Amino acid sequence: MEKDQSKVIREQAERSALREHSVPLYLTSSFIFDSAEQGRSIFADEEAGMVYSRYANPNTTEFINKVCILEGAENGLAFASGMAAVFASLAGFVQNGDHIVSSRAIFGSTHQLLTQLFPRWGITSTYVDAIDNTAWASAIQENTKIVYLESPSNPGLELADLDFLGKLKKQHPHIIFIIDNCFATPYLQKPINYGFDLSVHSATKYMDGQGRVLGGVIVGRQDLIDKLMFFIRHTGPAMSPFNAWVLSKSLDTLSLRMERHCSNALAVAEILEHHTEVIKVNYPFLPSHPQYDLAKKQMKAGGGIVTFEVQGGQERAFNFLDALKMILYTSNLGDARSIATHPSSTTHSKLTEEERVHLGIKPGTVRLSVGIEDKSDIINDILQALEQTK
Numbered sequence: 549m550e551k552d553q554s555k556v557i558r559e560q561a562e563r564s565a566l567r568e569h570s571v572p573l574y575l576t577s578s579f580i581f582d583s584a585e586q587g588r589s590i591f592a593d594e595e596a597g598m599v600y601s602r603y604a605n606p607n608t609t610e611f612i613n614k615v616c617i618l619e620g621a622e623n624g625l626a627f628a629s630g631m632a633a634v635f636a637s638l639a640g641f642v643q644n645g646d647h648i649v650s651s652r653a654i655f656g657s658t659h660q661l662l663t664q665l666f667p668r669w670g671i672t673s674t675y676v677d678a679i680d681n682t683a684w685a686s687a688i689q690e691n692t693k694i695v696y697l698e699s700p701s702n703p704g705l706e707l708a709d710l711d712f713l714g715k716l717k718k719q720h721p722h723i724i725f726i727i728d729n730c731f732a733t734p735y736l737q738k739p740i741n742y743g744f745d746l747s748v749h750s751a752t753k754y755m756d757g758q759g760r761v762l763g764g765v766i767v768g769r770q771d772l773i774d775k776l777m778f779f780i781r782h783t784g785p786a787m788s789p790f791n792a793w794v795l796s797k798s799l800d801t802l803s804l805r806m807e808r809h810c811s812n813a814l815a816v817a818e819i820l821e822h823h824t825e826v827i828k829v830n831y832p833f834l835p836s837h838p839q840y841d842l843a844k845k846q847m848k849a850g851g852g853i854v855t856f857e858v859q860g861g862q863e864r865a866f867n868f869l870d871a872l873k874m875i876l877y878t879s880n881l882g883d884a885r886s887i888a889t890h891p892s893s894t895t896h897s898k899l900t901e902e903e904r905v906h907l908g909i910k911p912g913t914v915r916l917s918v919g920i921e922d923k924s925d926i927i928n929d930i931l932q933a934l935e936q937t938k
């Protein structure tokens with residue numbers, strides 16, 4: 549049997565009569581029926597076939613199939629953005645009166661969904677600290693429909709214990725367990741193997757890996773994907789064929805890129821940890837990380853994100869960011885190019901001071917998305933910016 553990496557590279561939309569080597573871009577909104585009878589039978593689900601690109605398209609199907617191979621999932625759906633995928637993964641299942649248990653440290657817009665939008669429709673939620681296993685178990689109520697989490701978290705890089713949560717799922721078979729696996733990617737961890745029902749991604753990040761297109765994807769249990777298919781057919785968050793074509797090709801190199809992201813990030817984390825201008829470094833594969841053993845158990849490597857706190861608070865953090873020469877400041881991550889950001893004044897600025905403290909975000913916290921440039925160039929840029937701003 550071929551291994552995942554070989555399967556991903558060989559997965560391709562059916563070759564056309566032109567015998568093309570690389571997959572064509574199917575920029576078509578709809579598909580032709582050979583006969584009125586075929587139109588009827590495809591609409592009646594008696595015969596498989598493409599109908600309309602809001603439902604499926606050869607490029608999006610190819611992209612989804614590759615993510616399924618990587619995650620060990622039965623089926624999936626592709627979305628115009630990561631947030632469209634996150635929203636569908638929740639809204640596609642809940643109704644008035646339902647309850648969601650979620651890890652506290654979640655992507656900003658997901659936090660807005662749970663605290664601002666869903667309460668409008670009578671859907672409540674409870675936050676728990678991802679690292680606290682007993683809190684997960686005790687937050688579950690009679691009306692809990694979904695357990696939702698991110699691991700590692702952004703930007704604190706705290707981990708949820710996937711093995712524990714998989715066992716909790718077994719005790720509550722009717723609750724849907726969903727993970728936003730964007731930071732780890734299926735290269736580093738495969739939550740479905742632990743018993744998670746669905747794995748959600750912003751494909752915009754590591755899956756693209758080059759900062760070009762937005763995309764989202766949900767993969768997991770066939771019966772749940774079928775239910776979500778109804779939701780997306782009638783709400784229309786479909787991924788464009790162009791973005792799917794870009795993202796599908798990107799997946800061929802995901803493992804190579806992740807290996808480099810992770811080895812560079814570990815090297816950066818090790819250097820920063822011993823730097824006198826740095827108060828604290830967070831990186832799951834540093835022995836000083838409070839969940840180092842768990843990280844080693846459930847992740848193949850530590851990931852591409854490193855967060856650290858510089859001496860001197862916000863002013864120093866701003867000066868540091870401005871002093872970087874190669875590393876850019878942009879609100880994206882998972883790019884081939886290294887990126888630095890200041891969470892407390894940007895991505896997490898809408899939170900209260902108390903919420904930020906709870907997530908470990910200080911005025912001096914910097915988040916690095918370590919790219920795949922030469923390790924020494926990344927480290928030298930960071931060191932010169934720390935030196936210059938002393």
Ligand SMILES: *Cc1c(COP(=O)(O)O)cnc(C)c1O
Nearest residue numbers: 629630631655730750752762763
């Ligand atoms: C970026 C991100 C999202 C949202 O994805 P978009 O593609 O920007 O809509 C969701 N979850 C996580 C963890 C992210 O980093």
